[in-house]
Amino acid sequence: MTIKLYVDFGGYSAIEKGNLIIPRDNILNKKDFDSVEIGDVVDVYSKRGKFLGRGFKNPREVRIMTLRKEELDENYIKEKIIKANEYRLKLGFKDTYRMVYTQSDWLNGLVIDKYNDIATVQIFNYGIEKMKDVVVETLQNLGIDSIYEKSSGRNRKRAGLPEVEGILAGEKTETIIQEGNAKFKVTFDGQKTGFFLDQRENRLELERFIKEGDRVLDVCCYTGGFSVHAAIRGAEVVGVDLSKKALKLAEENMELNNIPKDKYEFIEGNAFKVMEEFIEDGKNFDVVILDPPAFAQSKKSLKSAMRGYHMLNRLGAKLADRLLVTCSCSQPVEPDAFKALVIDACLKAKKWAKIIKYGSQSPDHPITSKGTEYLKCLFLSVEEI
Ligand SMILES: C[S@@+](CC[C@H](N)C(=O)[O-])C[C@H]1O[C@@H](n2cnc3c(N)ncnc32)[C@H](O)[C@@H]1O
Structure with a gap:
């Protein structure tokens, strides 16, 4: 019973x-x-x-x-994965997308990302973990060749489950994905699940705002997601990140997209420090992009996170001449609170900011129940006060 x-x-x-x-x-x-x-x-x-x-x-x-009294057996898992995949296909996703997004797809604690014929799997629910074989088999039946498990990090610790990482099927650990006009090499031994698929729409949107010859600063650039899209439109890009490994891939991604070497520079360093130095040196950029990691992991750290976002945005606004693109992937930070914070940070930087566009996570990360909306991405036009 x-x-x-x-x-x-x-x-x-x-x-x-x-x-x-x-x-x-x-x-x-x-x-x-x-x-x-x-x-x-x-x-x-x-x-x-x-x-x-x-x-x-x-x-x-x-x-x-x-929310029904139904069997939670192997068939349940299989059917829900197939249904989640069909939903993405109907939305027009083709080769690379988040195939399963936890509770939004009635698979609470399962995240699957598909990159061509490779999938990464994250499991934060022991009930699903017990049926891992069904997850693997269902993915293989959907044409997936290699499957990489990455059940680690905060959610796994929070659930009280040990971290598990490694290959579940096949041998491939890297691939090249297409995002609009851009190509990216994705590897599965880096952070998160290889690539920040949630920012897809916002990266594509950026291209609309870039003009030939723009000077763009991409802060927390990871493997060059926003940088490549800006460079494709003819911008000169400076990217900053703490991770040497990510920056190496960012350079490879620029080469993959035939961007001339003199059109980009990647700096390994702390975003706050690098931006402060740029301000001291009197540097400025047409466009500044801020996409830091989640400063607030829970409500407890919200206050200090808001201070961090404020400081980062004030520095970014000082350096931005025309456009500020600023993101927060902290789930506890409410969209309205983030908008107010960014506008205030711009005022403190003596910039008058107008919100042009408000973006969230890509629709392959469907927003349904509480806790499933986390990404905020504001595009702001800025001018000197
Ligand atoms: C959300 S990811 C950025 C994703 C990227 N915009 C993309 O589209 O692929 C955040 C990045 O911030 C970097 N990071 C974290 N703390 C940092 C800091 N203090 N200074 C610079 N980079 C930092 C991480 O290494 C990570 O690559």
Whole structure:
């Protein structure tokens, strides 16, 4: 019999609001929670006995998979992966896209990215981990040759699961993807899942705003995502990143797109320090792009994260003559709060900023329930006050 766990969220049910990860702290009958094997199916009920959802027990939380009383078996996993893939194909994605985005695709704790015939898999749910073979088999039936697992990082630690990394099938560990007019080499031993697919639309959008001869500063450039799109449009690019490995790939990506060597420079260094030095030296750029890592991993670190974003944006605004493209991938940072922060940082930098466009994550990362929207990307026209 499936164990019943009762939760007390008070007021609205968190599940109805769409939060499909239930921490042990919210469970009333903790002894029952502790008695269940990790990876086993549990049913979650409200205090008054209303069925809320069904999911898998994990060491520190329940991951809700469905709001129906249906079997969470191999068929469920297979069908949901196929459905998630079909959804992307209908949207027009072809070779490279996020194929499964966790709870948005009713596969809470599973992320799959497809790069041509290679897939990367991240699992943050022990119930799904137990059926890893089905994930591999389903991907192979969808034409995937090589599968690389990258179940590591914050989400894995938070779930209380050990980190797992390595090849699950095939041998390929790199490929060349096409994004609009740009080509990128993607490898699967770097950070995240090889490439920041979530920024696709924003990188493509950037091309609209670049003019031949523009001087562009790409801060936190990683493997040159925004840099390559700017260079393709005839800009001269300076990219800054802490990661030597990422910058090496950024250079390869410029070569791959036939960008002449004298049109770009990549600097290994701390974004804050490099920008301060540029300001001291009286440098400026037509376009400045800021795409830092998530400064706020949770609500606890929100305050210090906001200070970090403010400082970064003030420096970026000082250096920008015409356009500031600024992003935050911190889920706890609300879009309106980020807009207000950026406008304020621009004012402090003595720049009058107008929001031209507000972008979020690419639609292969569907925004559904609470916690699935995280990326904010503002395009601002800036002028001296
Ligand atoms: C979200 S990624 C950028 C993705 C990139 N814009 C793209 O489209 O592929 C953030 C990058 O910031 C870099 N980074 C983190 N902290 C940094 C710092 N203090 N200074 C410079 N780079 C930093 C990381 O190495 C990582 O490559």
